[in-house]
Amino acid sequence: MNTIGNSIRLTLFGxxxxxxxxxxxxGIPAGFTVNPETITRDLTLRKPAPGIGTxxxxxxxxxxxxxxxxxxxxxxxxIRIENTNINDSDYDELRRIPRPGxxxxxxxxxxxxxxxxxxxxxxxxxxxxxxxxxxxVLRDFxxxxxxxxxxxxxxxxxxxxxxxxxxxxxxxxxxxxxLRAMTSEMEEAMREEILKAKADGDSxxxxxxxxxxxxxxxxxxxxxxxxDGEIAKAVFAIPGVKGxxxxxxxxxxxxxxxxxxxxxxxxxxxxxxxxxxxxxxxGGMSNGAALEFSVAFKPTPSISKRQDSVDLFDExxxxxxxxxxxxxxxxxxxxxxxxxxxxxxxxxxxxxGGFVCRN
Ligand SMILES: Cc1cc2nc3c(=O)[nH]c(=O)nc-3n(C[C@H](O)[C@H](O)[C@H](O)COP(=O)(O)O)c2cc1C
Numbered sequence: 001m002n003t004i005g006n007s008i009r010l011t012l013f014g015x016x017x018x019x020x021x022x023x024x025x026x027g028i029p030a031g032f033t034v035n036p037e038t039i040t041r042d043l044t045l046r047k048p049a050p051g052i053g054t055x056x057x058x059x060x061x062x063x064x065x066x067x068x069x070x071x072x073x074x075x076x077x078x079i080r081i082e083n084t085n086i087n088d089s090d091y092d093e094l095r096r097i098p099r100p101g102x103x104x105x106x107x108x109x110x111x112x113x114x115x116x117x118x119x120x121x122x123x124x125x126x127x128x129x130x131x132x133x134x135x136x137v138l139r140d141f142x143x144x145x146x147x148x149x150x151x152x153x154x155x156x157x158x159x160x161x162x163x164x165x166x167x168x169x170x171x172x173x174x175x176x177x178x179l180r181a182m183t184s185e186m187e188e189a190m191r192e193e194i195l196k197a198k199a200d201g202d203s204x205x206x207x208x209x210x211x212x213x214x215x216x217x218x219x220x221x222x223x224x225x226x227x228d229g230e231i232a233k234a235v236f237a238i239p240g241v242k243g244x245x246x247x248x249x250x251x252x253x254x255x256x257x258x259x260x261x262x263x264x265x266x267x268x269x270x271x272x273x274x275x276x277x278x279x280x281x282x283g284g285m286s287n288g289a290a291l292e293f294s295v296a297f298k299p300t301p302s303i304s305k306r307q308d309s310v311d312l313f314d315e316x317x318x319x320x321x322x323x324x325x326x327x328x329x330x331x332x333x334x335x336x337x338x339x340x341x342x343x344x345x346x347x348x349x350x351x352x353g354g355f356v357c358r359n
């Protein structure tokens with residue numbers, strides 16, 4: 001369904017080429033200030049990188065209903081963003097010849113011709129504009145409790161940044177370049193990798209590492225609504241996400257317990273860990289270390305290179321070369337979306353776990 005969350009609930013509406021997209025967020029405590037600058041900054045991070053991404057760029061100034069003098073009132077917030085840059089003609093062919101890798105065929109199987117195919121409809125990356133806006137609203141909310149969330153690009157195609165960065169370093173770099181790379185050398189190499197794929201009429205995937213600092217120990221609602229489980233669910237809702245691993249992730253399976261366990265130590269009177277293979281989560285609850293996880297984005301499905309598909313109306317094989325406006329790499333734009341979903345889960349669990357008063 002289109003609703004996520006427990007103590008804070010977010011319901012999405014609209015579609016890529018509908019008149020607008022938006023969401024209703026219910027459960028944010030009253031009296032909290034919504035800062036339009038945070039929303040503008042986060043939405044800028046979702047925009048396509050200049051010279052690389054899709055030419056579909058919109059002003060994206062969200063209208064927010066439910067505030068009194070800039071503060072929440074306890075009523076639901078409605079965020080509404082107009083779709084202004086739409087071009088329906090690009091998508092006619094996709095109704096009968098589905099794009100390999102996109103949601104066109106399963107959506108046709110489920111909704112038939114009623115599915116709004118334009119721009120991918122509700123399966124479009126455009127919907128993530130709403131997620132980022134909601135995340136930005138809640139970024140300031142969790143920041144009031146000393147919690148921050150940041151991310152960077154660890155790999156694009158075959159270009160990998162193997163350096164291990166501290167949470168502080170990641171927070172600092174988080175907002176400085178459109179590819180979300182940690183160094184200018186990495187940014188350049190990643191840019192080249194994307195442009196090479198673009199020149200071939202193709203696309204590339206990438207991996208984003210997300211961190212959160214300042215979480216209180218004990219955040220998460222075992223057995224089933226664990227911190228990692230809730231994050232995984234929220235992050236897998238992002239179109240194009242194909243994997244997530246917390247801390248050492250799959251690599252932990254080839255370590256000994258003595259190597260994988262994060263030994264404890266007292267630091268300034270606080271229980272801390274020497275390493276962070278657990279990614280800051282044990283037993284589905286935060287353990288006081290930084291929350292750390294990586295998210296794999298697949299290559300953008302819409303590519304101009306010719307691909308095999310089928311004609312759904314004539315029931316025969318067909319070829320397809322996707323026209324329209326598409327990004328050769330969605331991972332770098334996806335970084336702030338991953339942050340937004342993480343922020344949402346943290347805010348929800350803070351209230352649910354009684355760390356923050358619901359009024
Ligand atoms: C920010 C963002 C932008 C996206 N832009 C495109 C795009 O231009 N073309 C495309 O084919 N897919 C794009 N996607 C990915 C598709 O929406 C996604 O692959 C599709 O809905 C199928 O879902 P799945 O990959 O999660 O299975 C984008 C995803 C995100 C997060």
